[in-house]
Amino acid sequence: MKDSKALKKDFPIFATKSVKKDGKELIYLDSASTTQKPESVITAITDYYKTSNANIHRGIYTLSEKATIQYEDVRKKTATFINAGTPEEIIFTRNTTEAINLLAYTFGEKHIKQDDEIIVSELEHHSNLVPWQEVVKRKKAKLKVIPIKSDYTPDMDEYHKILSPKTKLVAITSMSNVFGTKTPLKEIIEAAHKKNALVLVDGAQSAAHQKTDVQALNCDFFTMSSHKMLGPTGVGILYGKKELLADLPPFMFGGDMIKSVSQYDSEYADPPVKFEAGTPNIGGIMGFGAALDYINKIGFKTIEENDKKLFEYAVKKLSEIEGINLLIPPADKAGPVISFTLKDIHPHDIAAVLDQDNICIRAGHHCAQPLMEKLGIPATARISFHIYNTPEDIDKTCDSLKKAIKIFE
């Protein structure tokens, strides 16, 4: 199997002259935000437009039928990727945010009533918090929050305390985008089901780093974003158990999502088409299919080994820097994400200094403002990696961080 140095060659951006800065190679450590794309993904998108471009589901002609077959093949591939029961359990959206909004709107409308409770955790990205805030406001229901402990993991004792017969839904991340914390999904889901509550897993961060098996997890809904999985932007996934999706009202109305329309009323199609009104991002979905092929080819074993090796190496090297504070969970619960603060240098300044060395890291509140408030800090700097990152990337980042200390001292 190729190592990350060899795999990096699959990603054309790293060999693109214009991304070099003063002769310095691009070091990309912001994969939690969005990943780079391998050549095969870029080719799949251009191939689609060159050889198969037509609208899907409507044409009687060969080109449209070809596009429809390819589009539905990606749905099947996605179902296999997360081990869904059937392809009909896969809904294409624009991103995780839209997938969660779809669920919040439809599930919220149908199933949340006054005084019902929805549980989220303090680890949630705004995308898995704000839509639920809106639902509880609209329905006069309550939002309950699982706090985190000082080791950046969810406080499971508190979870079991706040779970109650009033809980209708638990919406929880599988991996924090701030600390990389992997959450104990099995325990969360089993406990929720005992109280007859459903569980949405926000898989945006974990989907491209660890195998997802929605049937083994027994989660009710699962979301992910293509662009965080080596695929293009503009494609997201909502997985839902068949009988649960069938029970939800549509989210958007218009073309494609209907069975029949008369002047004053309409009958809606079955899932997943019921939730895919209008022309979808067909080209992007072809690219997503190629991204799944690429991940399958490398295999999660290689991805997880590289993540673990780099995490351990980065923790060791970063810890040697004077005045650094790493915000990471215990190693057995850690993903490929490391948030840190460095002396009293603002994370934006750290990112700006690193940018001079052509190193891309994220600095800010990471769409987790309540979490920053709890920590009593405005922001963190964050490195996050994927299969194209190497120990040399970490070495160069540490050198650049030492430079930042000198500049700001």
Ligand SMILES: Cc1ncc(COP(=O)(O)O)c(C=O)c1O
């Ligand atoms: C945990 C988590 N959930 C949801 C999202 C939102 O993803 P998207 O911007 O693709 O909708 C992100 C993005 O960073 C995330 O990290």
